[in-house]
Structures are given as structure tokens and as C-alpha cells.
Amino acid sequence: MCPSVPLPSPCPPGILFPYSSPQLWGRAALQPPVLLPTQRRTFSNNKILVELDTSSGVATMKFKSPPVNSLSLDFLTEFCISLEKLENDRACRALIITSAIPRIFSSGLDIMEMFGKSTEHYAEFWRAVQEMWLRLYGSSMVTVAAINGSSPAGGCLIALSCDYRIMVENPKYVIGLNEAQLGIVAPFWFKDTFVNTVGHRVAERSLQLGLLHPVTEAHQIGLVDEVVPEEKLQEKAAAVVAQWLALPDHARQLTKSMMRKAVLDHMLAHREEDIQNFVKFISKDSIQKSLSMYMEMLKKKKS
Numbered sequence: 001m002c003p004s005v006p007l008p009s010p011c012p013p014g015i016l017f018p019y020s021s022p023q024l025w026g027r028a029a030l031q032p033p034v035l036l037p038t039q040r041r042t043f044s045n046n047k048i049l050v051e052l053d054t055s056s057g058v059a060t061m062k063f064k065s066p067p068v069n070s071l072s073l074d075f076l077t078e079f080c081i082s083l084e085k086l087e088n089d090r091a092c093r094a095l096i097i098t099s100a101i102p103r104i105f106s107s108g109l110d111i112m113e114m115f116g117k118s119t120e121h122y123a124e125f126w127r128a129v130q131e132m133w134l135r136l137y138g139s140s141m142v143t144v145a146a147i148n149g150s151s152p153a154g155g156c157l158i159a160l161s162c163d164y165r166i167m168v169e170n171p172k173y174v175i176g177l178n179e180a181q182l183g184i185v186a187p188f189w190f191k192d193t194f195v196n197t198v199g200h201r202v203a204e205r206s207l208q209l210g211l212l213h214p215v216t217e218a219h220q221i222g223l224v225d226e227v228v229p230e231e232k233l234q235e236k237a238a239a240v241v242a243q244w245l246a247l248p249d250h251a252r253q254l255t256k257s258m259m260r261k262a263v264l265d266h267m268l269a270h271r272e273e274d275i276q277n278f279v280k281f282i283s284k285d286s287i288q289k290s291l292s293m294y295m296e297m298l299k300k301k302k303s
């Protein structure tokens, strides 16, 4: 899939899998049997907590960066490191992404990283945003977004990059690519990821209007796959993961790769150009002014 994340090959292409037991289909099954002292492995840095249950092969990643899990350069770096660790861990076959912050899944890209900084900083930040998407959209793991709060823009991109989205039923929560509302533009690979999920017409309207969809509407347009009460979210995510893991990894991974390859390849082919475009765009006085007004509006809304 994505060249920066080599696709683990649990079985050489063309070799038939042992279909006798789903237990044998995963990457974990290819390890020599070892006695593990514990079934849970936890690693945590400042902004993200990761727990891997080695018996099921399912990791849970919890965003814990108050106040709103905004995607700063530090956050994105931790996110990419965590994804790389899990991707390279043969005991891990699936990932559930959720938030430890009440009411917010992620508020999207940290606006302060795009405001009043140097062109070098913008370039470094944008490369980190690209890297996060390449790793998540190109992941060979089963990925499920357990969306327990609002998820605008970059937060929505994280959810869209997963294989399946489950959102908590709450009339206050919204999700969508609202960039246009900030006076900025969702880049082509945000757009492609969105189109691949909801279809062209829905994406065109939603992107032009910068819509943040309430949960029921997000479900109706296919932006989220399922809606559940808060207390059922983890149970539902675990059940979905189990369903996806019941298939042979290599078949699911190759299918995923086939579905996503064109979009990933397109972005990789234009990666440097995309960084230059971002830097040029975000450095414009008019765009800086729009971002400043948007931040002001957020502050006013509070008071």
C-alpha cells in the first residue's frame, strides 16, 4: 500500500492460507508460540494512549490531548509513531481509534500551527499531516473509528481514513469537512477520501458548503456507518473488529490495497507539490486573516 508503510505479507502471494481456523489467519499466528507474561501491552506518550490486547490482536488508541484533541505537530508526530509501532507489531491486527476527551473526537488540524508561522514550519507541519493520512489510510490493519464526539475537518479525515466509522448518538455532535467555513480548502486527498466514502454528489455539496453534519444526517449520507448510544460504543467497535478479523488477513489487506491504491499513489506522486501549494496558500495575507477571524469567532462563542 503506502510505500512508507510496507504492507506486511503474512503469506506469499499465491500461497493458499490454512482455512481451518480464523485464529490462524492473523499476523500473530505466524509468530512462534511464546508464553506472554501479560495479554495487554500499553504504551502512552503525552497525547495518545495505546493499549494492545495481544490475545485478540486488537489495539485501542485513545486521543488525550486537552482541550479538544487538536492535531498539532507534536500530536501528529506521536500519532505516526504509534501507528508505525502497531503496524510493525505482528501481534496487532486491528486498531480502534477513539477519544478520552468528553464530547470531542478531534477538533481537526491545530489552527495555531497554520497561523503566523514561518514557511519552513508550514512545510514541516503539512508533511506531518500527509504522513498521518498515508499511514492510516494505507494501514494494513483493520481500522475502526469509534467517534465519541464532534469531529470537524482533520478529525473527520482521521475517521474517513478508517475502514469503518461508528458514531455516538448525540444531537450535539457534528462531523464533516468544514474547511470552506474557515475560508480554506480541503486538499485533493481529503476530498478523494471523502468522495470514496460518500460519493461525488454528496461530497461536492458538503465540501462547497463546509457542512458539519449532525450524527443522524452523517449516517444517512454514509459518512458514518453506524450510530450507537454512548454506552454501547466500545462493545460495538469490538464486534465490528471481530467481524472484519474473521476473514483471512491477506485477502482483506489486498482488497483494501486495491480499493485505496489509486488515491494513495496520486497523493504520493504529488506530495512535494502539495506541500508547496499548502505553504503558498496558507501564507497569503487573506488566508491568515480568515484564520484569525475564525479563531476570534471561536473565542467569542465562549464568552
Ligand SMILES: CC/C=C\C/C=C\C/C=C\CCC/C=C/C(=O)SCCNC(=O)CCNC(=O)[C@H](O)C(C)(C)COP(=O)(O)OP(=O)(O)OC[C@H]1O[C@@H](n2cnc3c(N)ncnc32)[C@H](O)[C@@H]1OP(=O)(O)O
Pocket (backbone or CB within 6 Å): 067, 068, 070, 071, 104, 106, 107, 108, 109, 110, 111, 112, 150, 152, 153, 154, 155, 178, 179, 182, 184, 185, 186, 187, 277, 278, 281, 282, 295, 298, 299, 302
Ligand atoms: C486550490 C487550492 C490550492 C491549494 C490548497 C492547498 C492546501 C489547502 C489549504 C489548507 C488546508 C487546511 C485543512 C484544514 C483542516 C482542519 O482541520 S482546520 C481545523 C478545523 N477545525 C474546526 O473548525 C474546529 C474548531 N473548533 C470548534 O468548532 C470547537 O472548538 C469544538 C466543537 C471542537 C469544541 O467546542 P468547545 O468544547 O465549545 O470548545 P471551545 O470552542 O471553547 O475550544 C476550546 C479551546 O480550543 C481551541 N480550539 C478549538 N479548535 C481548535 C483547533 N482546531 N485548533 C486550535 N485550537 C482550537 C479554542 O480556540 C479554545 O481555545 P481557548 O479559547 O480556550 O484558548
